Amino acid sequence: MTEESSTSKNFIEEIIDEHNRTGRFDGKVKTRFPPEPNGYLHIGHTKALVVDFGMAEKYGGSTNLRYDDTNPVKEDAEYVDAIKKDIHWLGFDYEQELYASDYFEPLYEMAVMLIKKGKAYVDELSPDEMREYRGTLTEPGKNSPWRERPVEESLDLFERMRKGEFPDGSKTLRAKIDMASPNINMRDPVMYRILHASHHRTGNKWCIYPMYDFAHGQSDSMEGITHSMCSLEYENHRPLYDWFLDELELFHPQQIEFARLNLTHTVMSKRKLRLLVEKGYVDGWTDPRMPTLSAMRRAGYPAKAIRNFIDAIGVAKSDSFVEVELLEHFVRDELNQTAPRRMAVLRPLKLIIDNYPPEQTEEFQVSDFPQDPDCQSGRLVPFSRELYIEQEDFMENPIPKYFRLSPEREVRLMSAYFVKVVSTDKDSDGNILAVHCTYDPQTRGGNAPDGRKVKGTIHWVDARHALNAELRLYDYLFKDEHPEDLPEGEVFTDHVNADSLEVLKDCKLEPSLKDALPGQPWQFVRNGYFTADSLASRPENLVFNRTLSLADSWAKIQGQK
RNA sequence: AGGGGCAUGGUGCAACGGCAGCACACCGGACUUUGAAUCCGUUGAUCCUGGUUCGAAUCCAAGUGCCCCUGCCA
Numbered sequence: 001m002t003e004e005s006s007t008s009k010n011f012i013e014e015i016i017d018e019h020n021r022t023g024r025f026d027g028k029v030k031t032r033f034p035p036e037p038n039g040y041l042h043i044g045h046t047k048a049l050v051v052d053f054g055m056a057e058k059y060g061g062s063t064n065l066r067y068d069d070t071n072p073v074k075e076d077a078e079y080v081d082a083i084k085k086d087i088h089w090l091g092f093d094y095e096q097e098l099y100a101s102d103y104f105e106p107l108y109e110m111a112v113m114l115i116k117k118g119k120a121y122v123d124e125l126s127p128d129e130m131r132e133y134r135g136t137l138t139e140p141g142k143n144s145p146w147r148e149r150p151v152e153e154s155l156d157l158f159e160r161m162r163k164g165e166f167p168d169g170s171k172t173l174r175a176k177i178d179m180a181s182p183n184i185n186m187r188d189p190v191m192y193r194i195l196h197a198s199h200h201r202t203g204n205k206w207c208i209y210p211m212y213d214f215a216h217g218q219s220d221s222m223e224g225i226t227h228s229m230c231s232l233e234y235e236n237h238r239p240l241y242d243w244f245l246d247e248l249e250l251f252h253p254q255q256i257e258f259a260r261l262n263l264t265h266t267v268m269s270k271r272k273l274r275l276l277v278e279k280g281y282v283d284g285w286t287d288p289r290m291p292t293l294s295a296m297r298r299a300g301y302p303a304k305a306i307r308n309f310i311d312a313i314g315v316a317k318s319d320s321f322v323e324v325e326l327l328e329h330f331v332r333d334e335l336n337q338t339a340p341r342r343m344a345v346l347r348p349l350k351l352i353i354d355n356y357p358p359e360q361t362e363e364f365q366v367s368d369f370p371q372d373p374d375c376q377s378g379r380l381v382p383f384s385r386e387l388y389i390e391q392e393d394f395m396e397n398p399i400p401k402y403f404r405l406s407p408e409r410e411v412r413l414m415s416a417y418f419v420k421v422v423s424t425d426k427d428s429d430g431n432i433l434a435v436h437c438t439y440d441p442q443t444r445g446g447n448a449p450d451g452r453k454v455k456g457t458i459h460w461v462d463a464r465h466a467l468n469a470e471l472r473l474y475d476y477l478f479k480d481e482h483p484e485d486l487p488e489g490e491v492f493t494d495h496v497n498a499d500s501l502e503v504l505k506d507c508k509l510e511p512s513l514k515d516a517l518p519g520q521p522w523q524f525v526r527n528g529y530f531t532a533d534s535l536a537s538r539p540e541n542l543v544f545n546r547t548l549s550l551a552d553s554w555a556k557i558q559g560q561k
Numbered sequence: 562a563g564g565g566g567c568a569u570g571g572u573g574c575a576a577c578g579g580c581a582g583c584a585c586a587c588c589g590g591a592c593u594u595u596g597a598a599u600c601c602g603u604u605g606a607u608c609c610u611g612g613u614u615c616g617a618a619u620c621c622a623a624g625u626g627c628c629c630c631u632g633c634c635a
Contacts, residue, residue, distance in 0.1 A: 008575055008583090036635055071634060127633060136631055138563045172633055182564040184631055193633035212635050236565055236630050257566085259628095264572085312584060314574040318567050319628050326573070326585045336598070371598060393595085403596070414594055446594050457595040526597050 010315040012055060012256055016227060019254070025226040029061030032225050033087070033094070034216070036068045037079040037200070040285050040292040041086045043306070043327075044268035047261040050310040051229055053092040064223055065094040069101050070215050072199035086293040090303050096223070100215050101201050103222065107210050108162065110218060110248055111173055111191055115154045119247050120191060121147055122157040123174045130172075133179070134187055140180035141187045147176060161194055164207045168194050173208075177243065185240050189213055217241040221250040228253045231260040232317065261313065262321045265476040266291045267483045272492060281496050282477070288545045289477040289500055299474075299545055300521035300531030305334035321482055335521055335529050340368035343381065343414065343459040344524040345508040346471060348388040350434035350463065354422060356385040361464070364445070366415045379512045383416050386463040388508040393458040394435055396424065403456035405435070411456040414525065418443040418454055459525040466508040469542040471530065473502040509542065516542060 009017070020027050033052040035045060056063045065087065069075045087094065114120035123146045125133060135141030158173055160166065173192040181187055191214040196207045220228045234241075235257045245252045260268070267273060268291060276282050276290070285292050288299035296306065309330040313322050343366075363380040389405070398406040405411050410420045419437040426432055442449050446457075479497045486492035516522065516532035522544075523529050530544035 010574085014577090034635090038635085068635065074634070130633075131631075134631060136563085139631095140563090141631090169633065174633095184564080187631085190633050195633085209633095211633075216635090232566070233629055234635090238565090259567085312573080316567090316574070318573095320573060323572050323585065329585060332598085370594075401596090412594060416594095454594090457593090459595075523598090526595060528597085 011317065012051070012227070012229065012258065012315055013058070015254070015256060016055065016059060019226070024254075028224075028226055029056055029059035030063070030224055030226045031056045031061065031229065032064045032066050032220060032223065034066045034068045034100075035083055036071075036075060037083065038074045038076065039079060039270045039274070040294055041083055042268055042270075042273070042291045042293065043263065043266075043296070044261045044291070046090065046293065046306060047310055047313070047315075048229070048231070049087065049090065049092065050307060051258065051315055053094075054311075055227065055229070061226070062095040063092070064096045064098055064225070066098045066100060066219060066223070068212070068216070069099050069200065070210050070212060072195060072197040072209060075200055077200040082294065086297075089293065089297060090307060098219075098223070099201060100210075100219055101199060103215065103219050104202060104206055104210070106222065107215060107218060110244075111158065111210075111214070112155065114175065114191075114247060115151060115158060115173075117247065118151060118176065120154070120173055120175050121149060122154045122161070123147070123172050123188075124170065125172075127169060130190075134184065135179070137184070143179050144174070144188065147188070158192075161192070161208050162206070164196070166194055168196055170194065175214075175240075175243070177240075183236060183239055185213070185236050186243070189240060213237060213240050214244060217245050217253070217255075218248065218250060220253045221245055224251065225253045228255045230255060230257055232257050232319070257317070258315050259317055259319055262319075262482070262484050263291065263324050263327065264321055264481050265324050265478050265483065267478070267486075269484065271488075272486075275490065275493065276477075276496070279490075279493055281493060288472075289474050298519065298531070298533070300335075300339075300519060300529065301331050302334040302338065302521075305331040308334070321484075324476070332529070335523060336371075339521040339523040339529055340377070341370055341523045341525060342513055343461055343510045344469070344471075344513070344527055344530070345388045345390055345459070345461050345466075346504050346527055347391040348461075348506060348508045349391045349394060349432070351387045351389045351394075351419075351460065352434055352436050353385050353387070353419060353439050354436050355438045358385050360384060361462075364415045381415070381510050381512070382462045382465045383413075383460075384462050384464055387413070387460045388463055388466060389413075389435075389458055389460050394421075394432070396432065404458055405437075405456070409456070410440075410454050411458055412443075412446050412454045413439075413460050414457050415446050416444075416460070417441070417446070418448060461508040461510050463508075465511045467511055467513055467542060469507045469509045469513075469544060471504045471507045471544050471546065472533075473504065473546050475500045475502075513542065516544075 019025055031052045033049055053063045123144050125144050133142050133144055161171055172190045174188045174190055177186045177188055179187045190211050192208045192210055195209050198204055238255050241255050282289055286295045286298050288295055309327050361382055361384045363382050365378050366381050367375045368377045369375040394405040395402055407421050410418050412418055417439040419439045421435055421437045423436045424432050425434040477500050478495055480495045486495055518532050521529050521531045528546050530546045533543040533545050
């Protein structure tokens with residue numbers, strides 16, 4: 001439990017408190033979450049999402065969902081439903097569902113107003129020329145030759161741009177600000193460009209589309225957004241955000257920038273994620289190694305864990321890399337309380353109890369949450385003469401401090417009996433095929449009436465009733481700590497961990513797992529958390545995914561082999 | 562280089578002129594029907610220099626380092 005101290009406020013809350021003191025927004029807080037519908041939401045978006053919805057929630061306000069769809073060539077309706085599903089899964093609800101494209105008409109009117117005011121003009125510079133005229137970081141730009149054309153001429157041309165009289169790229173509408181501004185965003189930014197492209201919602205109605213900068217602030221304003229949170233790279237855009245609102249004399253929301261989320265061992269860049277999918281490094285956008293919300297949902301990450309994680313990382317303005325271990329901590333924390341414990345043998349070794357009646361079967365009541373002494377829920381697990389145990393739970397020549405099964409040592413089969421090894425079956429190469437043992441019938445349930453103790457307890461699955469399963473063990477996808485720093489393009493795929501997926505095809509599961517529902521997480525005794533796979537489960541050969549690395553426990557266990 | 566930001570243990574975030582704290586990680590210990598989990602504990606930080614002040618992470622000045630900006634992307 002991470003109870004954030006109630007006195008500690010992040011810098012956004014400080015700003016809102018200040019607004020409330022001065023009465024700038026009459027104590028109202030209204031926010032918006034503005035995804036561009038061009039891909040799946042990932043854990044990085046989730047930070048923005050939790051900040052946007054969370055701030056409104058905290059101050060008794062509300063949040064609009066607004067798809068930022070001002071660029072028809074990059075966006076698609078197929079992502080809209082996925083985005084909504086992810087928001088609801090995280091437990092948030094929005095007041096209105098809107099699109100930037102809802103505002104194309106009023107935005108057009110605003111552009112006309114600015115032209116009339118002498119604050120915007122139709123430019124005919126080519127993209128190359130415009131770059132040239134813009135100047136550089138250290139040198140001022142020069143005015144376009146079209147900058148001082150008569151208002152009437154711009155008005156006429158802009159109207160004809162809308163009518164589709166001109167080809168793509170031939171003309172733009174630009175704001176008349178200052179070509180010598182040290183902030184390059186203020187050097188007569190483009191407000192509208194010509195794009196003869198079909199828009200996912202407005203179809204072919206428009207062939208001119210507003211730029212982000214000309215759409216976002218006014219959209220915020222029209223919706224009565226008070227606090228418009230975005231990532232750090234928009235700091236340079238805030239003067240422009242403010243300029244449009246002031247020139248248009250509109251209600252003026254406050255833009256607030258904060259640092260986006262970077263996670264170690266993974267990337268957030270949609271471009272890079274797409275490359276992983278296209279190059280086949282992962283099995284689609286929902287591959288459990290992907291940082292998308294849909295992948296995390298499939299992998300069994302509880303929504304609550306993700307929200308706790310986002311709360312814990314805080315909100316600030318410094319660029320940072322959060323360790324993925326922190327995310328795993330919150331997932332584990334949540335799963336410990338919600339994922340029932342089951343016995344599963346990943347690498348089976350046959351264990352035969354020589355003195356157990358061959359035809360006999362008995363059932364043991366096993367708790368679903370063994371670490372909780374008050375736990376009432378449990379299930380019956382069958383037990384008979386032949387069982388499977390982990391290969392690594394038997395050592396013919398035990399190393400020091402090895403407490404599990406070895407010749408002459410008595411251990412407990414969890415919830416069942418004490419057993420002691422008597423012999424092993426080997427093939428001609430000396431490989432162990434099976435282990436023979438004897439059991440003590442007095443120790444039923446796992447306790448000896450004479451009070452003797454065992455140092456080791458191991459899990460098991462009855463051979464006759466075992467389910468066969470394929471288990472997929474996922475590790476970090478990137479070898480590098482900070483893959484977000486990797487080079488652009490295809491080169492970065494060299495940094496992908498080729499061993500990030502290990503498939504175990506001959507695993508043995510206790511029979512109660514037969515009814516495992518897709519997406520439901522289970523905690524396997526000593527083997528971590530697994531989730532039945534929604535895409536691949538089938539009755540006789542279940543497929544489970546394990547996504548938490550649990551690197552340390554594995555290192556310990558494997559280091560002793 | 563011009564402009565805009567940022568700088569606190571390994572990582573992330575607090576402390577807003579008054580004892581530098583929390584979480585994760587690490588290390589150590591305890592406990593357990595598995596060595597997992599859980600519980601307890603230790604180590605460890607204010608970018609540098611100067612100034613103001615009884616007192617500075619906090620205010621001031623000069624430096625250093627990192628990030629963003631030269632799309633008709635968002």
